Amino acid sequence: MTTLEHNPAMDAQRILPEIDVDRFRPSRSTSRARRRKDRIMRVLFTATFAVATIPLISLLWTTVANGLKRLDSGFLTHNMTGVIGGNPTAAGGYGGVLHAIIGTLEITLGAMAISIPVGVMCAVYLIEYARDGGLAKSIRLLVDVMSGIPSIVAGLFALSLFAIVFGPGTFNGFEGSVALSLLMVPTVCKSSEEMLKVVPDSLREASLALGVTKQRTITKVVLRTALPGIVSGVILAVARVIGETAPLLMTAGYIVSTNANLFSGQMTTLPVYVYQEYSKLNANCPPNAGAACVTTIPMERAWSAALVLIVIVLILNLIGRIIARVCAVDAER
Secondary structure: OOOOOOOHHHHHHHHOOOOOHHHHOOOHHHHHHHHHHHHHHHHHHHHHHHHHHHHHHHHHHHHHHHHOOOOOHHHHHOOOOOOOOOOOOOOOOOOOOHHHHHHHHHHHHHHHHHHHHHHHHHHHHHHHHHOOOHHHHHHHHHHHHHHOOOHHHHHHHHHHHHHHHHOOOOOOHHHHHHHHHHHHHHHHHHHHHHHHHHOOHHHHHHHHHOOOOHHHHHHHHHHHHHHHHHHHHHHHHHHHHOOOOHHHHHHOOOOOOOOOOOOOOOOOOHHHHHHHHHHHOOOOOOOOOOOOOOOOHHHHHHHHHHHHHHHHHHHHHHHHHHHHHHHHHHHHO
């Protein structure tokens, strides 16, 4: 007597109907419609990108074309001392921007020294300690409100603060740094908070499981992992404030000579320098001044200073990207 073997595959074929794969295959008309939509969207996105880059390219081209007329070694190594109208100075030049470069770098570095520790520590408190408590929600609300404060309000606050502490009429570069730090703190805090959220909790738990203290876990594990993103946020914050004019006019003031002391005396920054030169429009030249007197020199100096400011922002961005890349490689190790 022959015993029939039980085959589960045959039973499944008898129970389940055979699936027709061909009916899920798109038709020719559907395929053509999909390819047509894909081409339309690709052209649309490419055109949108081109439209978005037109203002940027136009801005850069205009600034470079107008700024190169007076951008030379004399312009970068002299200040505005002794400049009268459109006449050349005793040194043979038409004034320079050295004092504004020094003022911009010192005031920006001062603002970074204030805002980076405050912003990063605020983000660490929100993520590592407060979490989603009531105080954390209040701090996040205040940070959001601060991010929308007009720059001139920050200048008024710094002016009032220094007038109360040191007396009315106080102008110095550090006062400008305080005003800019008020604008930088929200950006640094929000970007650092988002980067700390990205750090996996498994890294924190592994460090704590090995007996490492919470403080050391934050400094050696969490911040080290999030450092590239934090650096990128700092770059955005610097780019946000380095071109501010109104708060620096009210706090740092304007002078024609070079002042390297951040804590004493007025200081000139590049945005304020551009504003002052642009407000002149044209320089006065006597009738018998000759070709040496240039009536359009203020606008030419303004364009050259604007180009110098763009170059400084570009250099700071490159330095920040290099630091972020080095930190990322170090964190991977």
